[in-house]
Amino acid sequence: MSGYKFYEQVNKAFDRAAAHTKIEKGLLDQLKACNDILHIQFPVEMDDGSIRVIDGYRVEHSHHKMPTKGGIRYSTMVNEDETMALAALMTYKCAVVDVPFGGAKGGIKIDPKKFSVTELERITRRYTFELYKKNFIGAGNDVPAPDMGSGEREMGWIFDTFRQLSNDINAEGCVTGKPVGQGGIRGRKEATGRGVYFGIKEACSNAEDMKELGLSKGIADKTFILQGLGNVGYHTAMYMIEAGAKMIGVAEYDASIYDEKGIDLKDLMQYKNENNGGISGYDKATQLNSNTAVLEKECDILIPAALENQITESNAPNIKAKIIGEAANGPTTDVAHEVIKSRGALIIPDNYLNAGGVTVSYFEWLKNIQHVRFGRMGKRFEENSYKKILSVIETISDRKFTEDELAVLAQGGGERELVDSGLEETMVNAYNEINELRKYHGVDLRTAAFISAINKVGFMYKGMGIFP
């Protein structure tokens, strides 16, 4: 990883796209700049009484819309450059899927596997306190979410810490990805993977585009290889398999495995959970000789869902997948992108494909500031209306609906159904928008997504003017 400059990689892709817009250089510089960068070092007491100094970061990339939004990563690889790059990607991603937030990102430089739960709680609460003191958290200014190494539990601690410090009536909206009992929303945990699935499905539903790749239309029977069986990777694989695709390879931090007959996701997950998050030693598939070897195996779709800088100039020439679905942030370097593109493969880029998480985070934030669950006001009203319509149909025809049919036909939208429908609508619309831009400008999807984002954010700045 040394020498790899993630923020520079993001800006290279930005510059390539900016050449297709009419925005002037000064404004483009402002669009790229990180508006606020925070690096903190704070002490935390360990269970044995010793004191550890922890490095934390929060970057608010763009204040063109408030609040800013982005996950908090718990990893030893966290640094300022990475946090800036991920914050910038959040701005562009939100714009691509029309989520009205600026981009942000946070990081805590630790390996969460090496701390006890009580230590992790103290680290998270102290980090939150630091963000609060510096005005880097709150429903109206900056709203964190989960990312690599963090999840619902950590978001619950963040919310609880914030609400102890603040009497903000919208305190619940200070963080998303919370457990449902603490103001979270049904469907958030699965959202990024669900969005990745919707994005790949939409790409595969375009017969003309698939023909160019030498693939048939649709997801069913396509083979895929996954890197990173975490929150995003697991849920992506689950929905892909449900839709009839076959998972033939998996890469984790400690090993990679392959089986052309298909790998049983539930069985592998159980093994992973019992083996410190690793898949080394799993004997129901072939173990390959390195933890990245499987990325180079023959498959229709390769889904990197772990971390950045995984498809590089050294392995890109050997990657055979016809579609790369970037579930992780920044998995493909700039040079590797060109290599894969020149081979004629389709890269569905991170700045679109993993936007399902922030989309449902947006729904959660809306729920929190509205103080009412989606569907609470309308579900029963809808159901009663459908029942009346169905009974009219029964009266004017000979058809009598069964209890089971009525249960399906007269179902109103509850929170889960509405979240899922809003997510699908968002991912489908955004895909078609960037695919049209791709064809119009004769560029790749990543560049098209950047063009879409630059135009949207640039247009907003032009309308607002520059203060003062």
Ligand code: NAD
């Ligand atoms: P996670 O911590 O739940 O899972 C990451 C998985 O990758 C783990 O299983 C881990 O063991 C594995 N991993 C770590 N290093 C690896 C390596 N070198 N090779 C192979 N596997 C490795 O994290 P996540 O939330 O699923 O995030 C994964 C990616 O998706 C990140 O790039 C993140 O920024 C991005 N993302 C996450 C969300 C979200 O809602 N969680 C939203 C958008 C984007």
